[in-house]
Amino acid sequence: MSERRRPRFECWKCDRRFHQTVDIRDDPVLLLECPFCGALAKADLAPYRGRTHQILRSDETGFTISELHLPDPIPTQNRK
Secondary structure: OOOOOOEEEOOOOOOOOOOOEEEOOOOOOOEEEEEOOOEEEEEEEEHHHEEEEEEEOOOOOOEEEEEEEEOOOOOOOEEO
């Protein structure tokens, strides 16, 4: 299951801020490209995850969600 959001990021190289639609449910590390300077960047969302909740359905299937407390803007770093 995916959760798409459009948070604001701050480029590690040019310090400009930009929005990008990303899927925040799967991998906590997002790989991005700054639309202004073209720098390749990554944003690690793992430090912003809070408590985890398990959602169960009546047929015993379910999924797990995590609280996410994202700063505005989300800082990025060099994608080396």
